[in-house]
Amino acid sequence: MSSLTNQNIFTVSRLNSEVRLLLENEMGIVWLVGEISNFSAPVSGHWYLTLKDSRAQVKCAMFRGNNRRVTFKPQNGNQVLVKARLSLYEPRGDYQLIIESMQPEGDGRLQQQFDELKMKLAGEGLFAQTSKQPLPEHPKCVGIVTSKTGAALFDILDVLKRRDPSLPVVIYPTMVQGEEAAIQIAQAIGCANSRNECDVLIVGRGGGSLEDLWCFNNEILARTIAASQIPIISAVGHEIDVTIADFVADMRAPTPSAAAELVSRDNSHKDQVIASRQHKLASAMRHYLSQHKQTNASLLHRLEKQHPRHQLQRQSQQLDDLDMRLQRGMERYLSSRAQKIERQQHKLQLHSPIKRLNEQASSLQRLEQKLLDAMDRKLLNTRHQLALAAEKLDTVSPLATLKRGYSITQNQQGDVITKASQTKTGDTLVTRLSDGEIRSTVN
Structure with a gap:
């Protein structure tokens, strides 16, 4: 210690x-x-x-x-x-x-393989301008290595027919897409070299995706192109498409049609020479930029290590981490409060007067119904007693007596006349019968 x-x-x-x-x-x-x-x-x-x-x-x-x-x-x-x-x-x-x-x-792996092969071949000098062959100024025969059914072949033939119809053309048909295409293209180039009937070769196809053009990024094909005794023009895809074959070929044409223009003669053949030299210059510049790209990337990486952005990124990540922890804490707090409120609401419901009021209301309703039932029974009983009393009253009613033929006589004051002495001459009497009354005068 x-x-x-x-x-x-x-x-x-x-x-x-x-x-x-x-x-x-x-x-x-x-x-x-x-x-x-x-x-x-x-x-x-x-x-x-x-x-x-x-x-x-x-x-x-x-x-x-x-x-x-x-x-x-x-x-x-x-x-x-x-x-x-x-x-x-x-x-x-x-x-x-x-x-x-x-x-x-998928795309990433292909791009990574492309970059690795490019760096490997560049390191071996296959892209160096000093190893490239010049194109013949006046080709005597042009070889075309491409698919016999592809649009690229017809584009090349159309340009050659228009610009120099007397120029001989030899077609070496091959696949230009798929797993076996790279080997077939390499074999076609080897065949053209062994037959030695052309003084320039156009190797290419029309445009497509990275996967479609992948056979032109093959190491065997690249070494075959580099070893060819016949100058090769790479004409793969469109101008934006770049393959390993473009770097290793003696000349890169942006399109198959452009490659046909490079090898054909017309009144503007001097312009072709200038264009050829421009393409060589562009190829040399691409090679130069490729060699320095890795060095620049390394220097840029070292510079970025000292950049305050990394510290800001770490602090930003820490801020995001604290923000997420705060959110989780708030969620837990709100969940706990919600559970507590739910428990309090449950307790409140257990002691709520609503249940007792509902019970009292039900009891009141039952008592009210009993009262109504008792009143109905009382009313029915009273009606029955009233009917009996009415029946008894009817038996002693004077109206019943009138129905048997008797009558009742009254003076104008309404007094019942039971004796003759109760009347005098000129009095008006009213005699009541069962079906009406009769008025009479005493004479």
């Missing part, structure tokens, strides 16, 4: 910082293939994801400045090829990849 000094004792922060520098400086750029999972894109614009295979996984971050160049929308389950630098997220001690570019696995 006595040999320890303050310099030997690391803090966690210092340890993570040192490990991050080791990872970034020692590993450099790596290429990685994997399946995307746990993909997220917060409002900051950065992407966070996990790349995994069947046995392992690694966390990744792709910052906004780089992910803007991605031409597709990553989704969980996508197989991708990424170019990244290894780093360490110091606050959590997690090692991670900082992704600089991302491609779907």
